[in-house]
Amino acid sequence: MTIIYMLLAISVTVAVLFFIVFIISVKKGQYDDTYTPSVRMLFEDELVKGEPSEETKPKNDNN
């Protein structure tokens, strides 16, 4: 029957772990801007096409 203590301990640990993760993510500012990442995420695919050539050729400064 004392297995319930263990189960409780596990459930509390998991809950607290997630809670800590939540606090850390808020602290790091993940909830400050909830819009831009949703747009940024859609860029990646397009970028890959141009990327290899971009990396190999020497960059020319525009200034």
Add this chain to the structure above:
Amino acid sequence: MEHCYHCGDPCNEQELKHDGKSFCCNGCVTVYDILNENDLSYYYELEKTPGISPQDIQGKFDFLEHASIVEKLLEFNDGSTQIVSFLIPSIHCSSCIWVLENLQKLNSGVRTSQVDFPKKTVRITFAANELTLKDLVILLSKLGYEPYISLDNAEGKKRKINRTLIYQLGIAGFAFGNVMFLSFPEYFQVQEFWLDRFKHVFRWLMFAYSVPVVCYSAKDYFISAYKGLRSKILNIDVPIALGIIVLFLRSTLEISMDWGTGFFDSLTGLVFFLLLGKFFQQKTYAYLSFERDYKSYFPIAVTRVRDRVEEQVPVYEIHPGDRLLIRNKELLPVDAILLKGEAFIDYSFVTGEAIPVHKDSGDKLFAGGRQEGGLIEVEAVKGVAQSYLTQLWSNEVFAVNKQHLFQSLTDKISKHFTLGVLSLSLLATLFWVFVDPSKAFQVFTAVLIVACPCALALASPFTLGNLLRIFGKHQLYLKEAYIIEQMAQVDMVVFDKTGTITTHQKSEISYEGVPLSEEESAILTSSLRASNHPLSRALYDLLKKNNITTLDTFEEITGKGILASHNQQHLKIGAASFVKADLLEQEANRTSVYVSSNEGYKGRYVFQNTYREGLMDVFRKLGKDKDLVILSGDNDGEKNRLEMILPSNAQLFFEQKPDDKLQFIKSLQKQGRKVMMVGDGLNDAGALAQSDVGIVVSENINVFSPACDGILDAKRFKDLPAFFESSKRGIQVIKWSFVFSLLYNLIGIGFAVSGSLSPVIAAILMPLSSISIVAFTTLATYAIGKRLVQKK
């Protein structure tokens, strides 16, 4: 007509063909080339015509060479790596995000850049030895993303983001979920061996979860209740705080005495829902600032000439007597006297008047004006903080937080509510003391618990929060939700004239006098074309340009006008005195361009303000139940025209100084009026701050507006009456929700008084009342929003 491939503006006469595409100006072509050469043409694939035509910034950012100024702007600096955040008002689409986050392709000195779209800021990390801050700003400006750097940035007050509410909400939600789990077994009241054995563990765990909720998540309610009591106000937080304390203490007592399960589930749920309401009410327009004063408009530094040497000095170091150079499009930071050059000062920031005023040397210029045209040299007569305009901010209204003065509907009701609940619980306790003393304590606490006005407290945040968002969708951006409640009470609306009820997008020009012959009008358009005077340019844009001729002679006399001739026909264009117009006819109050030819005086072009679309309708609708006032800083040149538009009971006042406007609003409020001020420029800032609701009308909401309670997009000016109506409907919704939530409370009190409030009933009743109120207010405000759309 072709539209520019870069910025999407219609290409007027000077369409440029480049790379098989049409462009409206050279600036746009340059940006296109830069992006193309650097493999950034994906910019144009993401969105159609995403660009912004770059402005001329020649010399504008020279002050960034000053190490002390640069230091103030940088967020981080270790000598080699520097981080800076810029506000870029022109960020508007996904292409903007993309190109700004790919700056390293344009300049290898940039390490990383990150855009915060809602705030319209970009945070750039760059290598100081490869790229200076000035070059970075110039790079951004060349792409059309000119950073907005003002005196405000240099003050170095980094706005701290307050995340307390998210933490509080997170903790409450976390505890609520876990407590619900733990209290579930006992809801069914089954007598089982293991349940009996472990229920104490469960109960103490619930207790442990509730402690941070009471101590941290709910602490603002205790503070607010305490503050309210200290100033002898029974606000809504008093019964809430009382309910939370009683819930917690009784539950703790119950579990330690082994009387029952306690009400930890209701307690955490209550706090969670309340905070959710608060979260919902928070303002949502991160990129709009409602707190701006003149510092957001003013530049950081200006060019000072001392001993024939030009130097950049921070504006706070300008002293009376200093000689300053002001370039095209630069803002004058202090009151000054014009020494040299031709000044056309655009006071649209200050007054809303878009047509620049011509000044001669020796004339006084006021801070806040923007020079249009060439370089001028001025002598400062006052420091920044003592100038005519900036003085306004020393008035105490700018230090008062208006919200504290406002007693909301919820506050008014909660006063009676709290008194009612307290007396009811005392009565019930007294009754039980005589009937069954063992139940007295239980009943007393049960009444306080169940009467906790959770639904009552949620009604207003959800209704107003929803309306705030709906208004935002219709381009009325309010600072905070409580302003809607104030809007519903307004019984007097004060309008500024220029820039508020008139538009500066276009001016109307009418001709009065003898019609010009074909030859004369040809000379007129040709000479206007050659002139740089703002009035000439405005007039030229509005005239037919079909017969441009080459002039034989052309002479522009500064501050007076133009002398032009073609085939022996001489034309004089300009000021009345220059053209020698019949002075009897002259109405000096109106901006006009006079024309005379060989035959003498011909006539004049009168510039008139164009009133906003639907202005008469707005006045008529608002005039039904509100008093209207026009408070203008201008002369009374347009009085007759205004009187025709306005309802007969409206009052008109002219030549009002910024401080007069403020005092005028104050005197109205002393008579007990609820005043809304509708303005636009910095000269209205005092009146906007003093009024109960200060709304700024703005042609472009990304351009800065003075401190106010709300920003209305000029396109929606005609819907002002509809917004008023919606705010009144919103108040109706709140009142109905109060009725509902009181019904719930009555049912709960019925249980409590009879001494049969079990934890299950409390755990059902509380969320049920909250959720139904939220559902009701959401649906009702949605209906209001629908009506607002139909009004369109």
